[in-house]
Amino acid sequence: MKKLLTSICAVLLVSACSSKQGFETYGDETTGGWKEGVKIDELETTATTKAFRGETNDVVYFALNSSSLNAAAKKDLKAQAEWLKKHPKALIVVEGRCDERGTREYNLALGDRRANMARSYLVANGVATNRIKTISYGKEKPVDDGHNEEAWAKNRSATTVSY
Numbered sequence: 001m002k003k004l005l006t007s008i009c010a011v012l013l014v015s016a017c018s019s020k021q022g023f024e025t026y027g028d029e030t031t032g033g034w035k036e037g038v039k040i041d042e043l044e045t046t047a048t049t050k051a052f053r054g055e056t057n058d059v060v061y062f063a064l065n066s067s068s069l070n071a072a073a074k075k076d077l078k079a080q081a082e083w084l085k086k087h088p089k090a091l092i093v094v095e096g097r098c099d100e101r102g103t104r105e106y107n108l109a110l111g112d113r114r115a116n117m118a119r120s121y122l123v124a125n126g127v128a129t130n131r132i133k134t135i136s137y138g139k140e141k142p143v144d145d146g147h148n149e150e151a152w153a154k155n156r157s158a159t160t161v162s163y
Contacts (some may be wrong), residue, residue: 011088021046022163032048033091033130040093043163050089051113052162056080059143060118062156064099067113068122077118080160087162092127095159096136099152100153104138111136118156118158 005092022042052058058080062074069077084090096115098107115134123129143159144151 001113006138023091026163027089027121030074032088033128034133040105040133042055043093043161046163048087048162052083052090052092054108056083056160058161059157059159061082061153062114062158064152065110066154066156068109069112069117073118074121077121077160079126081122081127084122084127084131084162090162091131091133092122092163093133093135093161094122095161096138096140097141097155097157097159098136098143099155100139100147101152102139104140106138107138108136109138111138114156114158118160122160128136 002082023059024045026035027033046073053144056078056079060069061078062068062073063070084092094115096111096118098111098114100111112134115136119129119132119134122132139155142155143157144154146152
């Protein structure tokens with residue numbers, strides 16, 4: 001019985017510590033946005049990340065060589081904005097991606113345009129700009145490593161990750 005209670009306490013302690021991430025770790029109480037110096041590549045998944053992913057469609061897709069939002073993307077981004085307005089301490093990173101075709105430089109620029117297009121739509125729908133960071137992975141961090149149209153379509157995207 002003692003071992004069982006010790007194990008339960010250990011699990012609760014670990015889960016309590018992991019839920020401290022998010023705004024408490026990355027947010028600035030003064031501005032309500034991101035703390036200065038937070039590095040996107042050092043962010044860890046939080047309870048907020050999992051909740052956002054479970055309650056919204058966190059990925060929007062783009063046509064080849066495009067950063068224009070289609071109707072489905074606008075609908076998904078509007079739902080993301082509504083979720084974010086209900087969770088005012090959630091901070092987000094919008095990750096722009098491209099398929100493997102094209103040069104590295106072209107794809108980094110296109111991924112940046114895609115991330116910023118999604119960001120602009122979220123801002124237009126009531127999300128504060130200081131809560132949003134963007135990054136372009138271009139073709140460097142594909143969602144799908146395949147080399148066919150199906151994989152390429154998945155990689156032409158902007159993913160919103162909440163913290």
